[in-house]
Amino acid sequence: xxxxxxxxxxxxxxxxxxxxxxxxxxxxxxxxxxxxxxxxxxxxxxxxxxxxxxxxxxxxxxxxxxxxxxxxxxxxxxxxxxxxxxxxxxxxxxxxxxxxxxxxxxxxxxxxxxxxxxxxxxxxxxxxxxxxxxxxxxxxxxxxxxxxxxxxxxxxxxxxxxxxxxxxxxxxxxxxxxxxxxxxxxxxxxxxxxxxxxxxxxxxxxxxxxxxxxxxxxxxxxxxxxxxxxxxxxxxxxxxxxxxxxxxxxxxxxxxxxxxxxxxxxxxxxxxxxxxxxxxxxxxxxxxxxxxxxxxxxxxxxxxxxxxxxxxxxxxxxxxxxxxxxxxxxxxxxxxxxxxxxxxxxxxxxxxxxxxxxxxxxxxxxxxxxxxxxxxxxxxxxxxxxxxxxxxxxxxxxxxxxxxxxxxxxxxxxxxxxxxxxxxxxxxxxxxxxxxxxxxxxxxxxxxxxxxxxxx
Ligand SMILES: NC(=O)c1ccc[n+]([C@@H]2O[C@H](COP(=O)([O-])OP(=O)(O)OC[C@H]3O[C@@H](n4cnc5c(N)ncnc54)[C@H](OP(=O)(O)O)[C@@H]3O)[C@@H](O)[C@H]2O)c1
Numbered sequence: 001x002x003x004x005x006x007x008x009x010x011x012x013x014x015x016x017x018x019x020x021x022x023x024x025x026x027x028x029x030x031x032x033x034x035x036x037x038x039x040x041x042x043x044x045x046x047x048x049x050x051x052x053x054x055x056x057x058x059x060x061x062x063x064x065x066x067x068x069x070x071x072x073x074x075x076x077x078x079x080x081x082x083x084x085x086x087x088x089x090x091x092x093x094x095x096x097x098x099x100x101x102x103x104x105x106x107x108x109x110x111x112x113x114x115x116x117x118x119x120x121x122x123x124x125x126x127x128x129x130x131x132x133x134x135x136x137x138x139x140x141x142x143x144x145x146x147x148x149x150x151x152x153x154x155x156x157x158x159x160x161x162x163x164x165x166x167x168x169x170x171x172x173x174x175x176x177x178x179x180x181x182x183x184x185x186x187x188x189x190x191x192x193x194x195x196x197x198x199x200x201x202x203x204x205x206x207x208x209x210x211x212x213x214x215x216x217x218x219x220x221x222x223x224x225x226x227x228x229x230x231x232x233x234x235x236x237x238x239x240x241x242x243x244x245x246x247x248x249x250x251x252x253x254x255x256x257x258x259x260x261x262x263x264x265x266x267x268x269x270x271x272x273x274x275x276x277x278x279x280x281x282x283x284x285x286x287x288x289x290x291x292x293x294x295x296x297x298x299x300x301x302x303x304x305x306x307x308x309x310x311x312x313x314x315x316x317x318x319x320x321x322x323x324x325x326x327x328x329x330x331x332x333x334x335x336x337x338x339x340x341x342x343x344x345x346x347x348x349x350x351x352x353x354x355x356x357x358x359x360x361x362x363x364x365x366x367x368x369x370x371x372x373x374x375x376x377x378x379x380x381x382x383x384x385x386x387x388x389x390x391x392x393x394x395x396x397x398x399x400x401x402x403x404x405x406x407x408x409x410x411x412x413x414x415x416x417x418x419x420x421x422x423x424x425x426x427x428x429x430x431x432x433x434x435x436x437x438x439x440x441x442x443x444x445x446x447x448x449x450x451x452x453x454x455x456x
Contacts, residue, residue: 103452104179106132106204108195109186110163111139111147113281114209116155117441118184120405123156125445126371127452131178133163136191140165150281156405166195172202182452184444185210200241205455207242207448209440211300214243215307217316221245223443224370224450225363225377226257227308231454233315240455244447245308247439248272248301248328251339251431253308254378254414255358259427260309262357264346267323272297273331273338275387278435283330290330297328336387337435341428348424355380358416358429370453372408372446378416385417385432392434404437411437412446 105122109115110133122130133144142163149155161178164171166187175183183199185192185208192210199206213219220230220242231242245253252270259265274297276283276290283290306319361378374395381390392402393413402410411434418430433439 101127102129103127103182104129104131105182105184106130106134106164106175106178106180107184107186108134108166108192110135110144111281112186113150113277113284113436114186114440116149116151117404117436118186118445119156119158120151120153121372121408121441121445122184123158123405125408127449128182128445130158130160131180132175133160134166134171135163135187137165137167139163140168150284151404153403153405166191172199172204175199175202175204181205182207182448184208184441184448186441186444196241203240205240205448205451207244207444207451209244209444211243211246213241214245215303216243219243221304221307221317222447222450223250223253223308224446225367225373226253228364228366228450229312230308230317231451233312233317242447242451244440244444245304246297246301247278247433247435248274248297248337248339249304249308250435250439250443251337251414251433252301252326252341253305254361254433255341255416255429255431256305256343257309258358258361258378259343259345259354262353262360263349265322266344266346268325268341268343270324270326270339270341272301272326272328273333273340274328275331275333275335275337275435277335278337278439279330284334290332292329292331294328294330298326301328302326333387335434335436336391336432337439338385338387338430338432340430342422343427343429345425345427349421349427351419351421354421354427355419358419367446367450370446370449372412372442372449374409374413377413379413380419381415381417383417385415385430387432390415390417390432393432408442408445412442414438 105128107115107118107122107130110119119130119133122128139147140163144158144160144163145155147155147163164174168174181204183196183204183206185196185206187195187210189210189212192208192212196206196208196210196213214221218233218241220233222228222230222242223245256265256268274294282288302324305324306322307317309322310317310319358378358380361376363373363377367373376395379393379395390398392399392410393415394407394409394411395413399407399410404410415432416429418428420428422428434442
């Protein structure tokens with residue numbers, strides 16, 4: 001079957017563009033062109049088109065462009081608070097052009113939980129293509145198809161050489177030979193410390209889920225749709241290295257920012273309930289016993305909150321001063337980190353104003369339109385947050401049947417619920433995030449999407 005690549009300009013929001021795209025493609029497009037893409041019935045159809053575009057390699061397959069311009073279509077602009085997305089996308093033609101270039105990538109930590117989420121998310125990605133996997137001596141030399149796959153669904157069908165050993169002195173050269181320019185790191189922190197530096201020195205752009213270089217003055221710590229401006233630390237030199245945050249920070253950070261911007265947060269008290277997958281496959285598979293305590297996690301999370309919300313001044317991050325207390329604990333569920341938080345606000349507020357502030361929380365416009373960016377990074381539900389119902393929140397709804405290899409927004413939104421007032425200025429809420437998606441692989445892929453629009 002021959003697949004034909006179609007570019008629809010204006011496909012990020014607005015069902016009109018999808019309708020026109022479908023017309024351009026022909027009525028049998030779904031069967032003949034891209035049988036796996038869930039176009040109709042999903043508001044992320046525009047992303048599916050862009051994904052289709054990047055999946056094709058312009059120089060290897062026939063590619064033609066049908067451009068459908070909608071200018072200032074008011075419906076598209078207002079559709080599901082998509083105005084920022086629309087404006088950012090239309091004002092940034094360079095971002096759309098960037099989808100035409102597919103960047104070769106290596107995943108470090110091929111057999112691990114986050115490494116496999118990365119492979120899943122990059123398998124159909126419009127901007128990146130996995131060309132190599134690397135791991136420890138334990139898995140080096142293994143055919144990627146023979147690695148045990150631990151996520152839902154099947155391993156993506158990637159045509160790759162045997163797994164490289166991260167300690168191989170010839171690693172950099174082998175990756176260059178494969179056209180790899182980006183590295184996605186999901187190895188333990190002690191391994192990441194020297195490995196990531198070696199790859200940066202070797203000319204690769206490195207985006208990391210490991211904690212080794214977080215809060216390093218030269219390495220930006222970025223949640224792409226919240227503090228993209230931090231990518232610009234060290235303005236005098238080109239940056240090739242960035243880190244995503246700790247997974248537990250995400251469900252704390254989003255409501256914190258929403259309430260702090262609206263009312264000012266004086267302090268917070270948080271308790272986490274972290275899923276087994278947060279500690280990798282060994283705990284998820286029951287190969288090691290579950291212990292409730294997670295040493296060092298609370299301190300790390302609080303420090304990252306201060307760093308992410310800090311000010312960028314003359315190329316340096318000045319961490320914010322935030323009064324908070326946190327306790328982190330592991331619970332016996334597979335996926336999804338919940339934090340239970342009480343925020344003390346700087347002023348008395350009504351519950352409806354708190355709800356309005358949570359509902360109005362908007363992503364930074366720099367991230368709008370990126371393939372993994374949900375339209376709403378924070379979603380509020382009436383009543384309780386539930387992992388079984390809300391884990392795959394995508395910024396618009398709560399899909400139950402998800403293919404994470406094709407739906408890059410699924411699992412990328414944080415969900416808050418159980419919102420209540422305790423007195424006139426204390427807000428209690430519970431906040432849920434998919435720890436291996438938004439808190440790990442999805443977060444770092446979103447970071448790379450953002451970085452690719454800024455790094456040459
Ligand atoms: N799980 C989460 O929710 C989460 C969230 C945020 C960040 N992270 C971070 O992501 C990283 C991976 O976590 P994970 O949950 O995927 O753990 P995991 O399932 O235990 O996987 C660990 C991976 O690291 C590799 N590895 C172990 N020792 C190595 C060595 N000496 N040299 C090279 N590779 C080595 C393993 O490869 P081999 O099989 O080849 O040994 C495996 O692929 C960690 O830094 C973690 O802190 C995880």
